[in-house]
Amino acid sequence: MRIVIAGSSGYLGTALMDALDGHDIVRLVRHRPDEENEIQWDPYKEGLDPQILDGVDAVVNLGGASIAGRRWNAAYKRQLLSSRVVPTGVIATAVAEAKVPVLVNASAAGWYGDRAEVEVDESTPAAADFLGRLCLKWEQATAPAEEAGARVVKLRTGHVLGPGSVLLDKLVPAWKCFLGGRFGSGRQYVPWISLRDWTGAAVAAIEGDASGPVNMVGPNPVTNREFAKALGAAVHRPAPWPIPGWAVKIVAGEAAVELLRGAKIRNGALRASGYEYRDETVFEAIRTAIPPR
Numbered sequence: 001m002r003i004v005i006a007g008s009s010g011y012l013g014t015a016l017m018d019a020l021d022g023h024d025i026v027r028l029v030r031h032r033p034d035e036e037n038e039i040q041w042d043p044y045k046e047g048l049d050p051q052i053l054d055g056v057d058a059v060v061n062l063g064g065a066s067i068a069g070r071r072w073n074a075a076y077k078r079q080l081l082s083s084r085v086v087p088t089g090v091i092a093t094a095v096a097e098a099k100v101p102v103l104v105n106a107s108a109a110g111w112y113g114d115r116a117e118v119e120v121d122e123s124t125p126a127a128a129d130f131l132g133r134l135c136l137k138w139e140q141a142t143a144p145a146e147e148a149g150a151r152v153v154k155l156r157t158g159h160v161l162g163p164g165s166v167l168l169d170k171l172v173p174a175w176k177c178f179l180g181g182r183f184g185s186g187r188q189y190v191p192w193i194s195l196r197d198w199t200g201a202a203v204a205a206i207e208g209d210a211s212g213p214v215n216m217v218g219p220n221p222v223t224n225r226e227f228a229k230a231l232g233a234a235v236h237r238p239a240p241w242p243i244p245g246w247a248v249k250i251v252a253g254e255a256a257v258e259l260l261r262g263a264k265i266r267n268g269a270l271r272a273s274g275y276e277y278r279d280e281t282v283f284e285a286i287r288t289a290i291p292p293r
Helices: 011-019 074-098 130-140 143-147 166-176 195-207 224-234 245-258 268-273 282-289
Strands: 002-006 024-029 038-040 058-061 102-108 151-157 159-161 192-194 212-216
Touching (some): 002 011, 192 195
Parallel strands (some): 151 212, 159 192
16 A cells, blocks of 8 residues: 555654555655655645645544643643644645545544543544544544545544553653552543554554544553552552642643543444454553563
8 A cells, every 4th residue: 555644753653654564655744855755744834735645545644742742831732733733634635635545644532531430432522621622623624535535534542552652651760669659539541552552453444444533542441540550560569659630740741631530431443343452451551561671
């Protein structure tokens, strides 16, 4: 397959590039191209020339400013939104004009907001909070491709646990210093998926026949308390401490908003597709992500 990828230099994009080895890959990059398979683009200045997508079998868009990159003031919230909605709209329009048959676009588990213990799936409406509204506008930006008949897949990704993951890089040092424990009440759910299952499911989305939203989460939802215990077991440390919200923000920065609340997200689309997980439990995912001592 000939596949065009935007956001290929990020954490997930890099892993997906490795998983797609053997395919003909073209990378959309913001910097001056220094590889034969790179094409420069700037979605904030102009559209994407549909000719770039001639003969392309699928386009994958994984771009967006880091959710945990900076403190969420008004300016950074605008950047979080525009860095997702603007490039997605540009790509979706080009996909429509070039009649590319497949668009696989990033989204996030933040769609669901804080749902306590209520189970949610791909049919659940977006939450009314900031991340819920962001994800709604993000997914709506794929409309031109969908209206043109493309198969559009929206990857609602939870916390991805793999080597170098942002979340584990922030938490593991605290756990190793015997400072680990549940965040707040610990009853909130933590949507998770291993990196190798995320890439496996993303490849299946590109090559298969799925369409619409796909919850990129593991098969067994866990609470924050269970996540803390699994991380403690993986690094051979107890995790007995209740960590108040203010302390979580010191450790995890703005990612704390996703650790102090959550939703019990079911993997309905992946289960229906027959996807076979390599990591069935959060402990397995964490253990594969952390190099052995």
